[in-house]
Amino acid sequence: SQQGEEDPQALSIQEGENATMNCSYKTSINNLQWYRQNSGRGLVHLILIRSNEREKHSGRLRVTLDTSKKSSSLLITASRAADTASYFCAPDRWGAQKLVFGQGTRLTINP
Amino acid sequence: DAGVIQSPRHEVTEMGQEVTLRCKPISGHNSLFWYRQTMMRGLELLIYFNNNVPIDDSGMPEDRFSAKMPNASFSTLKIQPSEPRDSAVYFCASSLTRTGGNNSPLHFGNGTRLTVT
Numbered sequence: 626s627q628q629g630e631e632d633p634q635a636l637s638i639q640e641g642e643n644a645t646m647n648c649s650y651k652t653s654i655n656n657l658q659w660y661r662q663n664s665g666r667g668l669v670h671l672i673l674i675r676s677n678e679r680e681k682h683s684g685r686l687r688v689t690l691d692t693s694k695k696s697s698s699l700l701i702t703a704s705r706a707a708d709t710a711s712y713f714c715a716p717d718r719w720g721a722q723k724l725v726f727g728q729g730t731r732l733t734i735n736p
Numbered sequence: 737d738a739g740v741i742q743s744p745r746h747e748v749t750e751m752g753q754e755v756t757l758r759c760k761p762i763s764g765h766n767s768l769f770w771y772r773q774t775m776m777r778g779l780e781l782l783i784y785f786n787n788n789v790p791i792d793d794s795g796m797p798e799d800r801f802s803a804k805m806p807n808a809s810f811s812t813l814k815i816q817p818s819e820p821r822d823s824a825v826y827f828c829a830s831s832l833t834r835t836g837g838n839n840s841p842l843h844f845g846n847g848t849r850l851t852v853t
Contacts, residue, residue, distance in 0.1 A: 655839050667740070667827050667844030668779075713779070717839040722767065722791060724834075724842055726779040 627652055628725040629697075629714040637733040644701040646730040648714030655719040657690055657697050662711045662729070671699075671712075704734045738762075740845035742828050748851045754816040757848045760809055761830030769842065770803055770813050771827040779827075785811065786835060818852045825849050 629650040638644055648657070656675045660668040674681045674690045674697065681688045687700040701708055711729040741760040749755055761768050769784040783793040788805045796803070800819070805811040815822055825847040832840040 658839075658841055660842075665846070667829070667846045668842070669844070670841040673839075673841060719839075720835070721839070722786060722834045723769070723781055723784050725781055726771075728778045 627716060627718060627721065627723075628727045629657070629716045630727050631712065631714055631730040633730060634728065635731040635733070637735060638704060639735050640704060640706060642704055644704050644708070644732055644734075646699045646712050646714075646732070648697040648699070648716075648727075650695050650697075650714075650716035652716060652718050654692070654716045655721075656717045657688075658715045658717055658724070659686075659688060659697075659699050660713045660715065660726070662713065664710070668713060668726075673717075701732075704732075706734050706736055708732060709734045740828055740830050740843050742826075742845035742848050744848060745846065746849045746851075748853065749818055750853055751819055752817045753852075754814065755818045755822075755850060755852075757813040757826050757828075757850070759811045759813070759828030759845060761811070761828070762843055763809065765830035765832055765843070766808065767831045767834050767840075768805060768811050769829040769831075770811070771829065772824045773827060773847070774824045782813070786833070815850075818850075820852045823850055823852050 629648040632647045659671045662668045685702045690697045713726045713729040770782040773779045782795045785805045827847045829842040829844045
């Protein structure tokens with residue numbers, strides 16, 4: 626299966642805390658992408674990490690990738706209410722045209 | 737950049753009626769994807785096009801579903817006849833070419849919420 630599996634399914638934290646979401650996958654990849662979906666909206670691309678990278682930062686986002694364990698994690702630091710959303714990982718195989726998504730992690734930031 | 741534009745945003749129809757969902761991809765993007773999202777099944781890929789040609793329609797659930805891309809700036813997803821179990825949010829996404837190892841990210845529209853009664 627090409628899709629990733631996000632863990633946990635749901636996460637609820639207080640504003641200001643850090644949120645960590647994990648993704649496991651089964652195929653060899655060229656890169657792995659993370660997307661966010663706010664309620665009632667489409668997915669928005671957040672960050673892409675290539676298979677030869679171990680860590681990548683973008684603002685308050687930090688993504689790690691361990692290809693030996695076929696896993697990735699997304700860390701959101703100093704969470705805000707606006708970070709409340711579902712987060713999806715998408716393992717991207719070399720030469721794959723399609724992108725398949727799992728069920729996502731539903732993140733709730735409590736004020 | 738107007739993003740991916742989908743219409744209508746909401747569609748309510750009766751069982752047996754024909755439904756047509758529309759999508760305008762981002763100009764210059766030549767890959768287009770149709771997804772369906774439900775609570776039970778998550779986000780399912782229905783079909784995708786590259787340079788207006790359908791590449792993989794293995795996710796289309798039944799013959800009642802059909803998709804076309806007559807030109808680079810327009811695609812439709814049609815359900816005929818519609819059934820209550822087709823109720824879902826349908827997303828269109830586009831990207832730069834994803835062939836030849838070029839794994840470009842996807843840009844999603846805000847979806848069409850379809851309710852079939």
